[in-house]
Amino acid sequence: MGTVHRFKGKDKKFNWENVSIESYDSSKMKRVTKRVLIGKKEGAPYFVMRYFEIEPKGWTSLDKHPHDHGVIVLKGKGKVLLGNEEIEVSFGDAIHVPPNELHQFKNTEEEPFGFICVIPNKELVH
């Protein structure tokens, strides 16, 4: 059967049943958590759906790679770098980061910035 990961949002904290939290805090990525909502564990052969949350003053790594990202913002407000352009985004904005585009997500605000980010299964990327 399929999978339902029940949302357990409470006090503005987003969590899901049976989804673990991976934390990143390094010179490359600052104050970021990742939750894999749908991926190999759920039996998804073609794509991975993750939820990222960036705390105030945090950022994701400055990245450029052959796979693309499909993003939809769920919480707060932040900035996305796409190539050489930085764009402010907030709830509901849909963003496509194409293959091999330089990109980075930043939280320049005082509240957490959270978004769904879809990638293809990397085995399919040529």
Next chain:
Amino acid sequence: MGTVHRFKGKDKKFNWENVSIESYDSSKMKRVTKRVLIGKKEGAPYFVMRYFEIEPKGWTSLDKHPHDHGVIVLKGKGKVLLGNEEIEVSFGDAIHVPPNELHQFKNTEEEPFGFICVIPNKELVH
């Protein structure tokens, strides 16, 4: 460069800049709209991110196919049929409909039921 489809939610109506609305109302699918947020038009090679909204008493078609769905609920409350089980879902719930699983989304409530639904590019599905 990448794409940002700016969210234009207003009065509980969800819309996005430069995204057209496709409406379905037939014997197969009732009171459903679809918006393709990220797909071929945006240059996405591997997956398609759509937003579906089902009006009260509407439903999507009873489907079973080789591609899977990754879903996250954004608005309202509804029911999803997964195989022979019907499950109530609401904001934030993440659902994976695996390949070849019978499924259907229904709105049995009085408010619209809206969700993001990701599929792979069907050319990649074997």
